[in-house]
Structure formats: structure tokens, C-alpha cells
Amino acid sequence: MGQIVESFEKVWAEADQSHPPKNFVRRIRKELESSPWPDRGHEDFKYTNISKYLSSPFISSKKELFLIENDNAYHTITFINGYLTSKNVDTQSIQISELEPESHFLEKPSTQILSLLNWAQGGKTVHIQVLSTCTKPLFIQYINVGSDSQSLIQPRIAVALSPHAKITILEDTLDMGGSGGFVNKLFMATLAEGSELNHYRIQNEGHKATSNGSNQVEVHKDASYKTWHFNLGSLLGREASQIRLLEEGARTQLKGLYLSTENRQLDQHIEVFHDSPNTYSKQHFKGILRGKSKAVFNGRIYVAKGASGVDARQLNNNLLLSSEAEIDTKPELIIENSDVKCSHGATVGQLNPDQIFYLMARGIPAPQAEEIICRAFAEEILFSIENVDIRKKVTRACAHVLNQGGLYAPV
């Protein structure tokens, strides 16, 4: 029996008691049975020994109740320990239901091992239909209560935007002092013709958790998918996006910040598939690393045969605050076409001692000088957040990470 099954068979057996598995789930489990954990020969795990984090046998997280205060600025749906527990959505534009896992939601479903693991647990998929434009953002709130190192939390969401519908979605986590476990989220979205999704996600799990956020999006004709990732929490925090630009005029913009501290590791894996001509993508990710922390940026752009008139750009900038921090940045362009505009760039820098001295010579203490320069570095991404309330939330979350360890005095 494979190593993966050993870690997850308990969870599957438990899940099957309340919800007998469908054929789709059985098929995936069978596939996983024969697979070992991917080793460093696998491109997605070249810098990350995933089996180290996931080898202990997991058990299902408990269903808990928790009193939630709703923020009226948002429509809110809440997951506690990965289970959908409340919906506070007062609009006809959004319909929420739960679907059996065999529904093939995406045209080209992903075969990434961690999203297969999410499917393998069975259970229902939370289906969010956006039928028309919704001006109030939708807040998907994850609350983790009393998790231990063996708990497995695997929410699964599928969002469908009807033609020309527009919505903003925010995903954020509130960790109530959990002591670890594995959080493996799967977020899927399909954007019909002319629709627009602005998608913000804050990965803010507890610092002992292992987390993976799979983000799989299909963008149809003239639709726009913009996303902002803030990879902040977890011992290993992995964010993996696969964006497919399926039809002409489809566009995507991905921006992100990762702030890694202590001995933590934050990975970003981005794949953008330009399947059709005249599709557009822009990526800009920035990272700040402290202590002995590590981060990976792996951005892949595929341009399919015949996809002419594509414009694809990618930029990754890193600021290393310690000589022991490590960043592995790896842009990849796979282009099967000549009539395209593609660019990529990566920078890795340290704090400029002249800048620090200049600020200190004006009376600013060294830690605050560092903080000012780090903030300036991050602000390029933070200022691009279009929703003011979300920008405040994100800025607070980022400041909190930079402040931990007491290095940064509040300004």
C-alpha cells in the first residue's frame, strides 16, 4: 500500500460512514493508492519535501459550533473546521447549494496531487452560483477551532459566474489557537462570457499548520479574473493556482505577497494556460523573508499552439532580511507559438544599508527604518487592492506578521 493511503485511510473510512463514496471518489482513491508522495524530481516539489509535512496519519476535524458576528459590509458564508456551518447571504444574485463530488465542475480538471487528496475525502462540494452582478463582496470565512497536529480540514468550493455577472470574493481564515494539522482547501471557479471575478485570499493559518490552497479557475470569452494572494501563515503554506484562459478575450491578473518568518516556508505555484488566441495575463508577486525562512515562486506560462496575439507578463521581486533566508524563484515559459508577447523577471535583494543609514541619521531607530522600507516594498501590491475595506484587512494582517518576533515597532 502507498504512503499516501497510510496517512489518509482513517479519514476516508470515517467520511464514508456518513456519506458513502461515489464512483468518482473511489476512482481518485485508487489512483492515490498506487502513488507515492512526489519527490524532489517532481517540478512542483523540487524545493519542498511534502512527505515530511504529511506523513502522520490524519483524522477528520471535528464539527464545532461557534458564534459568529456578521459584518454587514459583506455577504458571508462560514466554514468551521472545513464544514459549511452558516450562510448570511441576502441577495437573489447568489445561490448556494451543496453538490455531490462527482459533478465535473471544470472542463479541464486538475490532476495535482493535493487537489486529488481533497476530492478523495468525498463529502459535498459547496456550490456558489453568481447569477448577476453583486455589489456587496462575498466573504468566505474559515474558522479553525481546536485543531491538533492530526486534524485534516478540507473545504471545497466551486463558484460559477453567469455571463456578465460581477463579484468580489474574499477568503480569510481565523485560527483560534489551533496547534497544527493539515488544511487543504480547493477553490474552483468558472467565469462565463463577459463576467468578472475579483478574488482576494489571505492564507492566515496558525504557524504550526501545513496548508495548501488549490485555486483552479477557467475563464471564458472576454471574462476577467483578478486575484490577490496574501500568503502569510502556516509552517508550510502552499498556494497553487491554475488559471485557464479558454476563449478569446479572456484575461487574468495575479498579484501576491508572501511574508515568511522564522523557520517557515511559503510556496507559490502559478500556472497560466493561454489556450486561445488574444488572451492576456499579468503576474506580480513580491516576497519578504526573515530568519531561516524559505519561499518558492514557481510561475509557469503555457501558450498553446495557434494561440496568437497572447500577452503574458510575469514579475517576482524578493527582499531577504537575513543571510539565512532562502528564495527559490523559477519562471517557466512554454510557448508553442511565435506571435506572442511574453516577459518575465525575477529580482532578489537585501535591505540597502545606505537607505537604512539615511533613515537612522534622521532619528529613526533601525527596526523602524527596516519596517518603513519593507512596507514600501509591500505597498506596491497592497495599493493595488481595489476594495478599501479589504485593503485595510489585508494591511493589518501583513503588519501583524511583520510585527511578530517583536522586530518591528508600530509606527
Place this chain on the structure above:
Amino acid sequence: MFEIKNLHAGIASKEVIKGLNLTVNPGEVHAIMGPNGSGKSTFSKVVAGHSDYEVSEGEVLLDIHFKMKNILLLTPDERARNGIFLAFQYPTEVPGVNNLEFLRASFNATMREQGIQEMDASSFEAFVLKKIEFLGMKPDFLARQVNVDFSGGEKKRNEVLQMAVLSPRLCILDEIDSGLDVDSLKAVADGVNRLRSKENAFILITHYQRLLDYIVPDKVHIFNDGRIIKSGGKELAKEVETLGYDHLIH
């Protein structure tokens, strides 16, 4: 209020300052002149506390709360908050940092040190706008990033603005005249003159007499090979202008 005693300092174990002595009293303007490589800029960096420079001997004393204290034991930010201000020869660009925010962080750090209430964003902006008006500058400085895409003259004026905001007691101006056309030089000098008072003192480091036509010094020191070889009144600067440094050195 400021005294340097037998200062020896250098960079990468090479001694550059070789026994410097200097006393500055409140209200005075001193000029330090000297050829390239005589150690003038090193002197300013050592006083400001740049970590590249090492002091092997001597003291730099500043009156802090009516006691002469050796500031060589303080970090650069502590020195600044206690009234030392170095106007940089090449002010550093700090991309992404707003000039007004930078000024406020700097001002409030100094206020904290002195136990005075910090200023909030709006009252600080009003305070800075008054300083800008006083110096005859344009308010658009404030919205820009610190020294980014500033012309040579603008950078130096930004240094003068910082000086006006922080009201330091001892200002060291390291070649404030370098790279400036006559109009900018006049504007910068005019700003400095407006900031002169009985309580503060200035040390002007310069190659040229030209600056001293606009900011008239009380004392002029000729610097060579890491120490002062001659001191005098403002007429000494004229002597340099006419006869050159060689005449004084040999």
C-alpha cells in the same frame, strides 16, 4: 556645546582622521575646507555614526541635557534624536517611501526621545507646510517619494527642509554646494541662513569659497591629511581662493 578631542578614525583599518580637535559654540558657523581626500567627508560620517568607519582614539562630545556626553557610544539614530544632523552630499533615494511620511516618522522619533507628544498626520502636515513656506519651497515635495527623481538642487533643498523640521542643534553640511547651479545654491544658502539661531551651530564642509559668500562663517578651518592645519576667520577662505591649498599645506 560640541567638542572633538584628538579624534582618530578610519575605514577598513586605514586611518583617515589623524588627531582632530575642534570646538563649536552655539550660534557659530564653522567652515571646513580642504583638498580632495583630506578626510572632510569621513569626518562627517564618523560624527553621524556610519558603521563603515571605526574610531580608534578620541572623543566627540555633545551637550546633552547640560552634560557633555561622548556621542561615539550612541547609535546614529540616537545621535540624530539628540540634535546632530548630517546633510548628505548625496542624499539617498528611498523608493516607495512618501516624503511627508518619512518626515513625520523622523520628527515623531525625535519627539518620543524628548518625551513630547507625537503629532498626528494632519497637524504634522500643517506644521510642515509652514516650514515649506518659511523656506520659500513648493509643497509638491511632500507628495513625492524620498529623493526619488529629485534634481540635484531639489535633493539639497529636501535636506534643508528636514533640517527645518527637526530643528537640530548641530548641522554638518557635507558639500551642500556640490552639483548646484547658482540659483539653487542661493536658495539652499538662503534656507540655511533662515535656520541660523543663537541656539544652533553649523559646520559647512566645502571645497570652494563660493558657498561662503552666501553663508558667512565665523571660523574657517583648513583640513589636510586628517587634521586641521590652520584656523582663522572668514578671510582665510579668501586666501585659499587666491593662493590655493598647496600654499597653506607646504
